């Protein structure tokens with residue numbers, strides 16, 4: 001168990017592995033963090049549920065944040081790779097990373113990142129590639145993947161597509177197209193809506209700034 005102090009208010013913050021008893025609370029926290037953020041409603045709580053059952057899920061690296069016996073954040077890692085012709089290089093990805101809206105901007109997201117990146121380094125992993133908030137991750141050392149010669153599997157680059165070199169020059173000899181777990185493409189609307197019934201009702205709203 002890793003105990004972290006991120007300021008007085010956060011003195012009881014614990015960053016630790018998730019247990020089965022956390023599943024519901026962690027998913028509900030995820031729902032609250034993403035609800036109406038990128039689109040009306042969200043599917044990230046269902047994604048967390050699917051990921052845990054996937055062979056690509058990396059339980060050893062994923063962590064939840066607990067504060068005063070409440071799950072207030074989580075980061076979920078999975079296996080991914082970069083393909084260059086026939087050459088395949090394994091990398092990490094994570095998603096979701098989220099913090100309960102009542103506890104955001106207190107350093108919890110940063111702690112989840114910092115601790116898991118340190119753990120990934122100790123476990124010998126070299127690089128992380130994500131689709132994420134372009135305003136947030138550069139503060140933590142992430143850079144857009146165009147500079148590494150890594151594209152999405154569709155051959156694209158954009159600000160939200162970023163990489164982090166866990167060891168210096170990790171992407172020096174990794175180039176090509178990025179593939180994440182197929183789980184990320186299995187978030188079918190009807191299944192998301194059925195799964196969402198486990199959690200308290202929240203109204204779906206169309207808001208400015210959403211992607212869709």
Ligand SMILES: CC(C)(COP(=O)(O)OP(=O)(O)OC[C@H]1O[C@@H](n2cnc3c(N)ncnc32)[C@H](O)[C@@H]1OP(=O)(O)O)[C@@H](O)C(=O)NCCC(=O)NCCS
Pocket residue numbers: 033034037096097098099100103104105106107108109110111131132133134135136
């Ligand atoms: C993004 C998120 C994980 C950050 O965690 P957090 O604990 O709230 O953030 P931290 O306390 O570690 O960092 C706070 C800093 O990040 C900035 N920040 C927080 N969320 C941000 C966002 N979405 N975009 C840009 N900057 C952001 C804050 O302004 C603050 O900046 P400052 O240090 O210059 O004042 C959290 O806000 C969250 O869950 N958001 C909703 C879900 C989400 O967008 N997840 C990321 C998906 S890729």
